[in-house]
Amino acid sequence: MLSKKKIHPTEKSGFHPRNKHGVRYDFKQLIATCPELAPFVKLNNYQDESIDFFDPEAVKMLNKALLKHYYDIENWDIPKNYLCPPIPGRADYIHHVADLLLSDNPGFQKDKLFPGNKIRCLDIGVGANCIYPIIGSIEYGWEFVAVDIDVAALESAQKIIEQNPILTGKIELELQENKRHFFEGIIGEDEHFDITICNPPFHSSAEEAQAGTLRKLRSLTHKNVSKPTLNFGGQSNELWCEGGEEKFVSDMIWESRRFATNCFWFTALVSKQASLKAIYNILKKVEAQEVKTITMNTGNKTSRIVAWTFLKPGLQKKWKASWN
Numbered sequence: 001m002l003s004k005k006k007i008h009p010t011e012k013s014g015f016h017p018r019n020k021h022g023v024r025y026d027f028k029q030l031i032a033t034c035p036e037l038a039p040f041v042k043l044n045n046y047q048d049e050s051i052d053f054f055d056p057e058a059v060k061m062l063n064k065a066l067l068k069h070y071y072d073i074e075n076w077d078i079p080k081n082y083l084c085p086p087i088p089g090r091a092d093y094i095h096h097v098a099d100l101l102l103s104d105n106p107g108f109q110k111d112k113l114f115p116g117n118k119i120r121c122l123d124i125g126v127g128a129n130c131i132y133p134i135i136g137s138i139e140y141g142w143e144f145v146a147v148d149i150d151v152a153a154l155e156s157a158q159k160i161i162e163q164n165p166i167l168t169g170k171i172e173l174e175l176q177e178n179k180r181h182f183f184e185g186i187i188g189e190d191e192h193f194d195i196t197i198c199n200p201p202f203h204s205s206a207e208e209a210q211a212g213t214l215r216k217l218r219s220l221t222h223k224n225v226s227k228p229t230l231n232f233g234g235q236s237n238e239l240w241c242e243g244g245e246e247k248f249v250s251d252m253i254w255e256s257r258r259f260a261t262n263c264f265w266f267t268a269l270v271s272k273q274a275s276l277k278a279i280y281n282i283l284k285k286v287e288a289q290e291v292k293t294i295t296m297n298t299g300n301k302t303s304r305i306v307a308w309t310f311l312k313p314g315l316q317k318k319w320k321a322s323w324n
Helices: 027-033 035-040 056-071 087-102 131-140 151-162 206-221 244-259 273-285 313-321
Strands: 120-124 143-148 171-175 193-198 263-270 290-298 301-309
Touching: 027 035, 027 056, 035 056, 056 087, 056 131, 087 131, 087 193, 087 263, 087 290, 087 301, 120 131, 131 143, 143 151, 151 171, 193 244, 244 263, 244 273, 244 301, 263 273, 273 290, 273 301
Parallel strands: 120 143, 120 193, 143 171, 193 263
Antiparallel strands: 263 301, 290 301
């Protein structure tokens, strides 16, 4: 039996004001842009057009349509079982770190875009999808160096770049050969980045990742699901690492000290509120000059961006002056 059609607000709550995905999906428009999406769109129990978010192929096709419709990405695909991230949340990260760069800078106003050819962003763990560099380069014109430890992921990202001329010259890919490092072997002695971004592996083990997926599916379906389906995919290094995000970000902070004057802002996405205490303690130990926490509310999920810099106010001012 079909339920009565729900009346939904046109705008989604919590998204950044510049996020193009802060409104409900218009599937008619998306299908007009990307006809391949059509077979995956059906009426749900509430008579709303939607896709089956438990179907990895449907989720991937929705991403393809969103990237084509909003960012003019004509050709996008990822290998089977690689992470297919929700684009609205990824866009929010980019917009929030843009505001971070704009903060306390009298030379720019928040309603104006950055002079992108002067902003360099380092993406730690770009993945096969290349989403952050796509959004950052298209929305703001930033230049990206995108790093990963997975050769196949980088090959996929390179293919996306080569098949979309709009990305030409904006994204450079690098392989991190030492899995224990983040910036070592990537940032040259005299190289500088205005911002670094990272979406760390969330879980601390494969078992924890599987249990988390099962909890999510049971919550969404109200059924006793026993077999996890990774609707957004993901390789082991994308989903979990020893110690989880808390250790991952903590290790990143320790290493960032050695590149204190090479980067203005270091940032990382932190999903678990419980991870913050340890992360703040490490930031205190490394004597970060300034620490900021930016809360993001995308849909029903709350996460936060932790940002830190080692630059003293005088150096911050000098660095920002170079953008003018």
